[in-house]
Amino acid sequence: MTDIHGCRRSFEALLDQLALTTSDELYFLGDYIDRGPDSKGVLDIILDLKNKGHKVRCLMGNHEDALLIAAKDRSFFYQWYDGWGGRQTLESFGVHFAASVPIKYMDFFKTLEYTIEVDGYILVHAGLDFRSRNPLAPDVNMLYLREWYDTIDFGWLGDRIVVHGHTPISKAEIEGMCRNLKYRRVIDIDCGCFAQHLPRKGYLCAFDLTNRALYFQQNLDDVSGYWRSRIG
């Protein structure tokens, strides 16, 4: 799953739909926080899954990177707060500054990985930088890349498939990528959960790596606070 963006109710509903057991491995592709109303709730669920014995691995998204920067850099803080939906994250914690987010969560952000390679898949938040000599070398670009498909080195990639988020696309586009995995070797599973008012978006998506099956959950959260502040 990817780009939950504080949509705790949608996240819970998708987990219910998946009916996981502790033998399932769970991979989260980043952007747990910002925009949606309950970033703290999303993080609590993930930490709880770990505590209950689920195998959980979590990638870093650009929004977690931004929070860590905002905790140290006052001028970036205001940009994150107003422009990135950081306001909603801080409201969920009941604090006023990024640096005031409880240490338990800050420590979690610092453990996040840049890529995971598992069972013929490469998982990453935004994309791989194929201009780099080693596209798997940890690099902040991996959290921010857009429109990188033209640079894919299929020789280097071989039989592997890249799974990523970060760029919201429609449910139909995700389903199309899933059908064409054999040739395209990449799938974006960000269905713009927080963008519930946009056509064909507003779903949280899960991709079953074993069966190459998709699961969608329509957004159940009130994201109007973020959109009001964006328009206002």
Ligand SMILES: [Mn+2]
């Ligand atoms: Mn992102």
